Amino acid sequence: MKKKYALFPGCLMPTEQYAYELSIRETLPLLDVELVDVEGFSCCGEPMKSVNQLLTLYLSARNLAIAQKHHLDLFVPCAMCHLALTECQHILEKNPAMKDRINDMLVAEDLAYTEKRHIVHTVDLLHDEIGVQKIKEHVKKPLQGVKIAVHYGCHILRPRELGRPDDSENPQKIEAILKALGAEPVNYPQKLDCCGAPLLANLPESALTKTGQKLQAIQEQGIQGLVDVCPWCHKMFDSRQTKAGETVAAKLDVPVVYLTQLLGVAFGLSAEKLGLDLNLSPVEKLQLEAAK
Amino acid sequence: MRRIGVFVCHCGINIAQNVDVKALAEYASQLNGVVVAKEYKYMCSDVGATLIKDTIKEFKLDGVVIASCSPRMHEHTFRRVANDGGVNPYRVEISNIREQCSWAHSNKGQATEKAKFLVRSSVSKALSLEPLKPSTLKVIPEALVIGGGIAGIQTSLDLADDGFKVHLVERDPSIGGHMAQLDKTFPTLDCSSCILTPKMMEVANHENIELLSYAEIVSIEGSIGNYTVKIKKKPRYVDVDKCTGCGDCAAACRLKDRIVSEFNQGMGKRGAAYMPFPQAVPLKYVIDDKKCLFLTKGKCGDEPLCKKACVQNAITFDQKEEIIERKVGAIVVATGYDVMDPTLVYEYGYDQSPDVVTTLELERLISSSGPTKGEILRPSNQQKPKSVTFILCVGSRDETQCTWCCRIGCMTALKQVYLLREKLGEDIEINVCYNDFRSFGKGYEEFYRKVRGLHTNMFRGRPSEVRTMKDHLKIDIFDTTTSKLFEIKTDMVVLVPAMMPRKDTTQFARLLHLTLSGDGFFLEAHPKLRPVDTFVNGIFIAGCCQAPKDIQDTVSQASAAASRAATILSQDELEIDPLIAMVDEDICTGCGICVEVCPYEARTLNERKRIAEVNDALCAGCGGCIAACPSNASIHKNFTKKQLLNMVDDIM
Amino acid sequence: MSIIDLTSMGEPQSEQRKELNDRLTKLQDEISDYCFQCARCTSGCEAHKLLELEPHKIVALLKRGLINELVNADVIWTCMTCLKCRERCPQRVAPVEILFALKNIAVANGKQIPGKYTAMLQSILSIGLIQDIQQTTTRTNKTVKREELGLPPLSKPTDVAKFQAGIMKIAMEKV
Numbered sequence A: 001m002k003k004k005y006a007l008f009p010g011c012l013m014p015t016e017q018y019a020y021e022l023s024i025r026e027t028l029p030l031l032d033v034e035l036v037d038v039e040g041f042s043c044c045g046e047p048m049k050s051v052n053q054l055l056t057l058y059l060s061a062r063n064l065a066i067a068q069k070h071h072l073d074l075f076v077p078c079a080m081c082h083l084a085l086t087e088c089q090h091i092l093e094k095n096p097a098m099k100d101r102i103n104d105m106l107v108a109e110d111l112a113y114t115e116k117r118h119i120v121h122t123v124d125l126l127h128d129e130i131g132v133q134k135i136k137e138h139v140k141k142p143l144q145g146v147k148i149a150v151h152y153g154c155h156i157l158r159p160r161e162l163g164r165p166d167d168s169e170n171p172q173k174i175e176a177i178l179k180a181l182g183a184e185p186v187n188y189p190q191k192l193d194c195c196g197a198p199l200l201a202n203l204p205e206s207a208l209t210k211t212g213q214k215l216q217a218i219q220e221q222g223i224q225g226l227v228d229v230c231p232w233c234h235k236m237f238d239s240r241q242t243k244a245g246e247t248v249a250a251k252l253d254v255p256v257v258y259l260t261q262l263l264g265v266a267f268g269l270s271a272e273k274l275g276l277d278l279n280l281s282p283v284e285k286l287q288l289e290a291a292k
Numbered sequence B: 001m002r003r004i005g006v007f008v009c010h011c012g013i014n015i016a017q018n019v020d021v022k023a024l025a026e027y028a029s030q031l032n033g034v035v036v037a038k039e040y041k042y043m044c045s046d047v048g049a050t051l052i053k054d055t056i057k058e059f060k061l062d063g064v065v066i067a068s069c070s071p072r073m074h075e076h077t078f079r080r081v082a083n084d085g086g087v088n089p090y091r092v093e094i095s096n097i098r099e100q101c102s103w104a105h106s107n108k109g110q111a112t113e114k115a116k117f118l119v120r121s122s123v124s125k126a127l128s129l130e131p132l133k134p135s136t137l138k139v140i141p142e143a144l145v146i147g148g149g150i151a152g153i154q155t156s157l158d159l160a161d162d163g164f165k166v167h168l169v170e171r172d173p174s175i176g177g178h179m180a181q182l183d184k185t186f187p188t189l190d191c192s193s194c195i196l197t198p199k200m201m202e203v204a205n206h207e208n209i210e211l212l213s214y215a216e217i218v219s220i221e222g223s224i225g226n227y228t229v230k231i232k233k234k235p236r237y238v239d240v241d242k243c244t245g246c247g248d249c250a251a252a253c254r255l256k257d258r259i260v261s262e263f264n265q266g267m268g269k270r271g272a273a274y275m276p277f278p279q280a281v282p283l284k285y286v287i288d289d290k291k292c293l294f295l296t297k298g299k300c301g302d303e304p305l306c307k308k309a310c311v312q313n314a315i316t317f318d319q320k321e322e323i324i325e326r327k328v329g330a331i332v333v334a335t336g337y338d339v340m341d342p343t344l345v346y347e348y349g350y351d352q353s354p355d356v357v358t359t360l361e362l363e364r365l366i367s368s369s370g371p372t373k374g375e376i377l378r379p380s381n382q383q384k385p386k387s388v389t390f391i392l393c394v395g396s397r398d399e400t401q402c403t404w405c406c407r408i409g410c411m412t413a414l415k416q417v418y419l420l421r422e423k424l425g426e427d428i429e430i431n432v433c434y435n436d437f438r439s440f441g442k443g444y445e446e447f448y449r450k451v452r453g454l455h456t457n458m459f460r461g462r463p464s465e466v467r468t469m470k471d472h473l474k475i476d477i478f479d480t481t482t483s484k485l486f487e488i489k490t491d492m493v494v495l496v497p498a499m500m501p502r503k504d505t506t507q508f509a510r511l512l513h514l515t516l517s518g519d520g521f522f523l524e525a526h527p528k529l530r531p532v533d534t535f536v537n538g539i540f541i542a543g544c545c546q547a548p549k550d551i552q553d554t555v556s557q558a559s560a561a562a563s564r565a566a567t568i569l570s571q572d573e574l575e576i577d578p579l580i581a582m583v584d585e586d587i588c589t590g591c592g593i594c595v596e597v598c599p600y601e602a603r604t605l606n607e608r609k610r611i612a613e614v615n616d617a618l619c620a621g622c623g624g625c626i627a628a629c630p631s632n633a634s635i636h637k638n639f640t641k642k643q644l645l646n647m648v649d650d651i652m
Numbered sequence C: 001m002s003i004i005d006l007t008s009m010g011e012p013q014s015e016q017r018k019e020l021n022d023r024l025t026k027l028q029d030e031i032s033d034y035c036f037q038c039a040r041c042t043s044g045c046e047a048h049k050l051l052e053l054e055p056h057k058i059v060a061l062l063k064r065g066l067i068n069e070l071v072n073a074d075v076i077w078t079c080m081t082c083l084k085c086r087e088r089c090p091q092r093v094a095p096v097e098i099l100f101a102l103k104n105i106a107v108a109n110g111k112q113i114p115g116k117y118t119a120m121l122q123s124i125l126s127i128g129l130i131q132d133i134q135q136t137t138t139r140t141n142k143t144v145k146r147e148e149l150g151l152p153p154l155s156k157p158t159d160v161a162k163f164q165a166g167i168m169k170i171a172m173e174k175v
Ligand SMILES: Cc1cc2nc3c(=O)[nH]c(=O)nc-3n(C[C@H](O)[C@H](O)[C@H](O)COP(=O)(O)OP(=O)(O)OC[C@H]3O[C@@H](n4cnc5c(N)ncnc54)[C@H](O)[C@@H]3O)c2cc1C
Pocket: B146, B147, B148, B149, B150, B151, B152, B169, B170, B171, B172, B175, B176, B177, B178, B179, B182, B184, B185, B186, B187, B215, B216, B217, B334, B335, B336, B337, B338, B339, B359, B360, B361, B363, B408, B412, B415, B502, B508, B542, B543, B544, B545, B549, B550, B551, B552, B554
């Protein structure tokens, strides 16, 4: 059975984190997921929560309403967007007054939020909807010998009361997927620590220090690399790795890849299709055997 | 012509401030069938009672209406007073003008009007009340005690000493409960087994106690004074009459030291033939039928080694489960508690490192009969730890786990700090992360002071998590006394887990028709005035099955429950409340619906007469059958349809 | 009768405290009054070690009603929204959400918004996203463009005027 989702790209992935988008668009259709590009989406609103949470709610509700208009469920690859949309849906469902208020404003764009949508992230889409077994069946080049740490990202794990893609304290779904790909997930005490990204807007130094500390801990434990599932986390760990290293006075060279990139490599896709040359961290150290 | 008297109570000012009691009495005296109406400050007092009795005699009353508080408070009192005065006690009607009137309204005029309605309808009911006579039931002077922890042990001994026969049912192979697992007990540091073992021995040897260990309750039928209990005796595969407790079977067992020992909290090992602990009572071996090779696979090498080793020839693999029946007059439930599974708080690392233990596990490590013979060794490397850190309130006082306080965690941690200092000396570091220290009992605060003097590092705060590092555990703790964040690197972490209701409490409660409180423990009939009673007459609760508590409180409750049970057992007969169901034999069609709905198994079908019948001793007067009966043949005495409709008519 | 904080001569603002609590219950079912100062939030706070944020103290000050002090403090802008405080609070208090509310109040009161928030807001207003397509390079320093990679055009609001009208309306309102 084909699964169909509107791809909700958010802001960061489609404007700079192309490796994630490329690898998503390459791998998911192989697993019978149809991704529909929908016009008119905007920012999920999460980056504005500090400024005005009503604006966050409005923007999230607006995006949910667009998906509703197309009768589509949502695939949201960004952890922050996923939390924003989930939380908005939660608040509107339990607070009818707020729902009416938001809907009054949505009228301006001929939109309305009236029914719940299923909102999935990369992790639960792969693990729960598609299933590890099916992923395993598609593996052509098992990732033998790839010993890698996992960074889930705060926003897909917490708060558990809103229903998140994996367990808040002992998430294991990415590990299960990695094992299906033939790789070996490595546990480390800092697994649940933050990447620092949310501070990027106003305290970039501190944000990068957080990034640097986590990467440094991984490097010191001799772990080969890091896999992530959020454009923000990846921006910190991969795109800004050198800068992050400076904040903790360390020369960092930890390969960082998106889970979907590893998925593609194991499925036998080429490095180019998966955007592997867009990773700024030394991914070649992972010695992935991507097709040419 | 009936002669009803109405008595209006002021309840001090509780009623009088919102209801015009004089006007109410005046109004009542005018009602049809009422020959006198009086008001008084406290009807339930001696003076009030005398007033009622004298009025009954003076006016030759044959029915009484008391306008006062809820019948739950004083119905019983007023029935007795009426009886003393010469009126049938079931011809007393209470009109609740306090909870349902004066307390609920603030406008005096309107409240008074409402009170008039209430009294009027009560009078109409009183006019049609039948005089009833309670029947009697012979009391079986024996007790059932369920659970052989310190609570069940104490209750059994008290009742047995009072001369009653006691059947003590314990699920495990030995009695003793959690207390048997403890090393020393706070705040006095008595050795737990030194004070417990003599009591266990007394249970074993008392002529009035039948100890049914390794047994479970299957069903309970009947009511106060006369219960029939079915008990399942699980097979021990050891003939207890022959077994001398020598231990040759355990020594010979092929699985010796291969199975985790429950008694040692999974830290020690035992065989399939085993005794849970050396002081077990009864001092008889048992064969674990879930593990034994012969019992699970039908084959244990060439022959079962235990059987070969036993010179008494006590091993009997063909023993079967047995259901026995006992009749008792009262029941005491003392099934204790469970310690919370620490993996529920995953972030505290219990699942991730063997060096994260619970206080109960530490008790076993401290105990000289434990898996390390009393040496404190770090589980991961069997070395003496250089630093031990306690975390209090794990899962307790937590809206996401157990909302209540475990009541013994603080004292247990303090006790263990003391014992660790004693065993490991001055040079090890001991840290305690606490939220508040709750040291409320006699001698507890003094004990807390003593431990403060043992240079313990006390951090006031809760850690967010425990991290398992390469060769140590790491805790970040914000200490609110210094307003500083500390990083603790430590060898062992001891979690103080919440105390929870037994896992099977809900099913067990259903078996006994007991109610649970919101936290899942058994609910007492009144938190202050009936702390060991339940809502089922004849069944009492004691110890940690009611709520977490220490041994002192457990034992006090156990003795209280014994004394409450004795109050019943010491009577020859009990009166049965006549306010129960009956069947109008002329109308009953024998459809049997009532038999199905009755939750107390009080209904049977008389096949010969083709009608339903009520067993007075079992009927609880719940009214279920009355509502269910399609032909109106089920009648609740003194709550007949006619009586109730009359009341309604009088209000409308 | 009155209460005064002698270190700052501040007085509790009970009205504002009530307003803030109402907002929190509306959005998160959260009642900060239940906090019993166990400091579990601060023990695990990602921002604490770097920037001295003390979520338990934020809750305590809120419970005292010292809202002005909180709203004017720069430290409320240091939260990393790691959500550990909300996840692990034994009393279901969510310091992170209290911090969001305080920041919102600071903005509504006209306090200077720090960092790039204003720029992001402006970008949302004009194109619906916090940023437009960025200059990106490969590991070997080659510049790449979105369309060259075969990716479809950006999804963003189609009728910008209508979209802006909606947002301008919200800017005037509070939760
Ligand atoms: C680590 C730790 C240390 C402690 N230290 C101290 C201390 O120093 N001082 C102190 O005062 N208190 C201490 N306590 C508290 C103490 O353990 C309890 O107060 C006491 O054990 C309660 O006794 P109980 O009989 O109510 O329950 P339990 O000890 O739990 O006994 C209940 C018994 O009922 C049996 N049972 C359960 N269900 C059934 C059933 N359905 N049918 C038949 N049998 C059943 C069980 O097998 C068990 O034998 C400590 C507790 C812990 C966890």
